[in-house]
Amino acid sequence: MxxxxxxxxxxxxxDGCAAGADMHELSFDLIFLDWNMPGxxxxxxxxxxxxxxxxxxxxxxxxxxxxxxxxxxxxxxxxGYVPKAAKPEVMLGALQLILAxxxxxxxxxxxxxxxxxDTPARPPSPLSELTDRQLEVLRRxxxxxxxxxxxxxxxxxxxxxxxxxxxxxxxxxxxxxxEALYSAAKLGLRL
Numbered sequence: 001m002x003x004x005x006x007x008x009x010x011x012x013x014x015d016g017c018a019a020g021a022d023m024h025e026l027s028f029d030l031i032f033l034d035w036n037m038p039g040x041x042x043x044x045x046x047x048x049x050x051x052x053x054x055x056x057x058x059x060x061x062x063x064x065x066x067x068x069x070x071x072x073x074x075x076x077x078x079x080g081y082v083p084k085a086a087k088p089e090v091m092l093g094a095l096q097l098i099l100a101x102x103x104x105x106x107x108x109x110x111x112x113x114x115x116x117x118d119t120p121a122r123p124p125s126p127l128s129e130l131t132d133r134q135l136e137v138l139r140r141x142x143x144x145x146x147x148x149x150x151x152x153x154x155x156x157x158x159x160x161x162x163x164x165x166x167x168x169x170x171x172x173x174x175x176x177x178x179e180a181l182y183s184a185a186k187l188g189l190r191l
Contacts (some may be wrong), residue, residue: 021052028056030099035062035073042069043076048075057098070109074182080104102144103181112182123186126171137164139189141183 002009012028014020017040022033033049035042049058057079062069070081080098082091083106094104127135133154140150147165151158169175172183 010053013034017041021048024052028053031056031058031093033058033060033129035060035064035069035076043072046073046076046078057103059095059098064105066146067109070105071182071185074105075176077178079178081106081109097128097144101145101146102142103178105181107184111184126173127184127187127189130168133162134168137161138168138180138184141165141168141177142184142189 012023012026014023015032016038020033030181031049031053033045035045037045040048046058046060057081058077059080060070060073060078061082061084063084065083065085071166073081080094080103082094082104086094086106097104130138134186137150140153141161145153147158147161151161154161169180172180172187174180174183
């Protein structure tokens with residue numbers, strides 16, 4: 001699919017995690033990792049690839065669509081999780097988002113929220129502490145929009161964007177966009 005959409009793209013393949021990690025001297029823009037490949041797999045494979053290629057975003061692709069597996073991959077540093085059943089246009093959109101610095105989660109994780117019967121009483125959402133503008137900046141950031149572009153789109157300074165994100169991260173008790181995306185998904189924030 002990559003070669004069809006991007007004819008000039010260079011693609012290297014490895015038949016397992018160990019072979020992929022052995023390619024650590026090469027430079028990549030993006031790494032795809034099959035969650036259930038032969039040999040080392042799952043969280044251990046993701047950890048090994050992240051260690052071998054620290055600056056490179058890693059996208060997990062898998063037939064596994066369990067929300068807890070997806071959350072685990074994101075919590076361990078995956079830049080996205082794309083189910084193998086995803087349509088090509090969804091896959092392409094996810095890759096564009098990730099290459100722009102965003103994090104992609106499939107809809108079943110973003111839409112997953114517990115019902116009232118699951119939890120007797122919920123404390124107020126940390127999102128309720130945020131102003132409308134802070135929520136707007138947070139939503140754009142979680143979609144992968146760079147700070148500079150958010151500032152331009154909302155006609156505010158980049159410093160104001162950073163300030164709003166800092167307030168949002170503090171309210172969510174997170175340190176970065178990846179943790180914020182996971183936390184916001186758990187809280188049911190619609191992007």
